[in-house]
Amino acid sequence: GNPPMVTSLAESKSPKVVHFPEVLTLRTRSHHFAGRVNMTVKELGIVGSRDLCMVSFNSMDIIAWARGHVPALRRFAMRLVDPDSESPTPPWISVQFSQPVHDIRHLDAKRNNDMTVRTSFRENCRTGPPRTVDMHIEVFKERYELLDSDGRHIAEPPEHDLAEVRWQRELETSIICLLRSLLLSCLGCYVLVRFYVQSCYRQFRHLTMAVLNMPPIRFPVGVTQLAKLAAACHNKTEGT
Numbered sequence: 001g002n003p004p005m006v007t008s009l010a011e012s013k014s015p016k017v018v019h020f021p022e023v024l025t026l027r028t029r030s031h032h033f034a035g036r037v038n039m040t041v042k043e044l045g046i047v048g049s050r051d052l053c054m055v056s057f058n059s060m061d062i063i064a065w066a067r068g069h070v071p072a073l074r075r076f077a078m079r080l081v082d083p084d085s086e087s088p089t090p091p092w093i094s095v096q097f098s099q100p101v102h103d104i105r106h107l108d109a110k111r112n113n114d115m116t117v118r119t120s121f122r123e124n125c126r127t128g129p130p131r132t133v134d135m136h137i138e139v140f141k142e143r144y145e146l147l148d149s150d151g152r153h154i155a156e157p158p159e160h161d162l163a164e165v166r167w168q169r170e171l172e173t174s175i176i177c178l179l180r181s182l183l184l185s186c187l188g189c190y191v192l193v194r195f196y197v198q199s200c201y202r203q204f205r206h207l208t209m210a211v212l213n214m215p216p217i218r219f220p221v222g223v224t225q226l227a228k229l230a231a232a233c234h235n236k237t238e239g240t
Helices: 059-066 137-143 159-212 223-237
Strands: 038-045 049-057 073-077 093-095 116-122 130-136
Touching: 038 093, 038 159, 049 073, 059 116, 116 137, 130 137, 137 159
Parallel strands: none
Antiparallel strands: 038 049, 073 093, 116 130
C-alpha cells in the first residue's frame, strides 16, 4: 500500500471549518483485494498528536470517482476515533478525487529506468505556458550544485565515477550469480550420478549373488527374483 501521507499543519483554525491546501497524489490498484484508503484528522498536542476522526474508502470507489466525466466535490461523514468523545454534529471531510492533472511535468508517462531529470518552469513567471526540460543526471548535477541546509556547497563524487562503480558492482553480482549457478549445477549432477552409480552397484551386487549362488540360478532372471535372492543372502549372513 501507499505510505502514510501528511498534510501541512493548520494553526489557529476554528475546529468548525479547517482547510488543507495540499493536493495528494495517491496510487492505488483497481482490484477488489486492494487495501482500503484511510483518512484521519489529528489534533496536535503538547507532546505528539491524537486521532480525532477517520473515514475509510474502498480503492475501487476512489478510482470510479476519479474517472468521472466531471470530478465532483464530495462530502463524507467521518467516524469518531474515541467513542466516549462528544460532538454536536457528525464530523465530515470534503474531498475531490480526480485524475492527475496538476503535474505539468507528466511524470506518469516518464520511463522509470531513464537516467534523466525532468524539470519545469514558466517563462513569464505565473502567466506563461509551462515548459519541461529533460537533462541527464550528470548534466543536472553539474548545473545545480549540492548544498547543505545552510546553503554551503557540498562535494560529491562525479557521476561517471559512480557509473563505473555501479558497473563493477553489477559485474560482480553477475559473476557471483554465475558461480552459484555452476555450483548448484555441479551439486545436482553429483546427486544424479551418485544415485545412478549406487543403483548400478546394487544391481551388479545382486547379479553377483545370483552367479555365485549354489545351486546356480538359470538366466535370464527377473528383478523381483534378484531382490528375493539378495534378501535371503542377507538373512543367512546376518550377524557373521
